[in-house]
Each structure stands twice: as C-alpha cells, then as structure tokens.
Amino acid sequence: MALADGLNRALRRAPVAPLYALAFAPAAYWLWRAVDGRLGADPVATLEHSLGLTALQFLIAALTVTPLRDLTGVSLLRFRRMLGLMAFWYAVMHVAVWVSLDRQFDWSRITADLLKRPYIIVGMAAFLMLVPLAATSFDGAVRRMGPLAWRRLHRLAYPASLLAAAHFIWLVKAWPPEPLAYGAVVLALVGWRFLPRTRRSRRPRAAG
Numbered sequence: 220m221a222l223a224d225g226l227n228r229a230l231r232r233a234p235v236a237p238l239y240a241l242a243f244a245p246a247a248y249w250l251w252r253a254v255d256g257r258l259g260a261d262p263v264a265t266l267e268h269s270l271g272l273t274a275l276q277f278l279i280a281a282l283t284v285t286p287l288r289d290l291t292g293v294s295l296l297r298f299r300r301m302l303g304l305m306a307f308w309y310a311v312m313h314v315a316v317w318v319s320l321d322r323q324f325d326w327s328r329i330t331a332d333l334l335k336r337p338y339i340i341v342g343m344a345a346f347l348m349l350v351p352l353a354a355t356s357f358d359g360a361v362r363r364m365g366p367l368a369w370r371r372l373h374r375l376a377y378p379a380s381l382l383a384a385a386h387f388i389w390l391v392k393a394w395p396p397e398p399l400a401y402g403a404v405v406l407a408l409v410g411w412r413f414l415p416r417t418r419r420s421r422r423p424r425a426a427g
C-alpha cells in the first residue's frame with residue numbers, strides 16, 4: 220500500500236495538459252511520414268489502421284483505470300478524461316481519413332458502406348457513442364447534468380468499447396490473434412464492472 224500511496228502522491232502533482240500534446244504525437248508523426256511518402260506501399264490504409272488501433276488502445280487505457288485502482292490502489296483517475304478524449308479524437312481522425320483519403324468524399328460509396336458493410340456499421344455505432352461522451356467531458360457538464368446522470372451517460376463507454384473491438388475483429392475475414400486479443404481485453408475490462416464490489420477490491424479493508 221505504501222508504494223501505491225507514494226505513487227498517488229506523485230500522480231496528484233503530475234500535470235495533465237502536456238499529456239494531450241504527447242498523445243497527439245503519434246498522429247503527427249504518421250501524418251508527417253505520409254506527407255513525406257514514407258508510410259509504406261499503402262499510406263492511406265496504414266494511416267487508417269494506425270489511427271483506428273490507437274483509438275481502441277486509448278479506450279482500453281481509459282477502461283483500465285478502475286480495475287487498476289481496485290487491484291493496486293494506484294489511481295489514474297485524473298488522467299481518465301484525457302485518455303477518453305484521445306480515444307475520441309483518434310476515432311475522429313480515423314473516420315476523417317476513411318471519408319477523405321480512402322473514400323475521397325464519394326458520398327454514394329460512403330453511404331453504401333455505412334448501410335451494407337457490417338464492420339463499418341459497428342464502427343459507426345461505436346463512434347456515435349463516443350460523441351456524447353466527448354461532448355460532456357468537461358467539469359461544467361458534470362455540474363449541469365449532475366454526477367448520477369453524468370455517470371449513467373458515461374457507461375456508454377462500455378458498449379462503445381465492445382463495438383470498437385467487434386469492428387476490429389469483424390473487418391478481418393480470418394480470426395487472427397491480434398483483434399481477438401483486443402476483444403478479450405475489452406471483454407475482461409467491461410466484465411470487471413459487473414463483478415460484485417466485494418470481489419473487485421483486492422486491497423486490504425481498513426480495520427474497524
């Protein structure tokens with residue numbers, strides 16, 4: 220516990236703002252390499268995949284905050300909003316690359332994909348669930364909605380993450396391990412929320 224307390228004291232002092240810039244760095248790097256013609260044979264697909272995967276990884280990081288605290292006492296709660304917002308912004312960049320570079324604003328093809336391709340429909344459902352979460356990720360929204368309604372809305376993060384993982388699994392015809400591994404991690408993290416509280420916390424209960 221002393222280690223967790225020490226870590227929490229340090230984390231409470233760590234600034235969050237610079238982490239946003241750090242979190243955008245991979246996207247800036249891929250964009251720079253794409254513009255420079257050094258993002259492989261199919262830069263659009265590489266950009267689409269990298270941005271989509273990073274969006275999913277940030278979602279998973281945000282979902283990990285509660286189990287990590289339950290299991291170790293280490294609280295990254297101050298960083299959860301940043302992680303959630305980065306998942307949203309990487310999903311926005313991912314979809315923007317699809318609409319602009321992949322589908323080149325061909326709205327009839329885009330509509331056809333959105334209506335006919337299951338993995339795209341699932342991806343879009345995940346994306347639409349992230350929008351109200353991002354739109355209410357500021358203190359004023361919590362005050363205006365009230366903590367209970369805000370927390371209820373933010374449970375959308377669970378189906379959004381499950382759908383994003385399903386989107387990844389569904390887009391590949393075979394069953395490669397990587398998307399399945401992401402799916403299993405998301406299932407475990409969402410499943411953690413449904414465990415009885417008594418089973419969740421591994422930390423020793425305060426005496427008395």
Ligand code: HEM
Binds near residue numbers: 274313
């Ligand atoms: C309207 C919403 C969305 C559309 C149209 C969309 C479209 C796509 C497309 C076209 C691909 C590549 C398919 C291919 O290689 O053939 C893809 C891959 C992917 N997308 Fe999305 N997506 C959407 C939303 C999301 C969201 C919300 C997430 C995560 C939060 C996400 C995560 C991923 C991941 C992880 C991949 C696979 C990356 C890889 O193979 O390395 N997508 N998506």
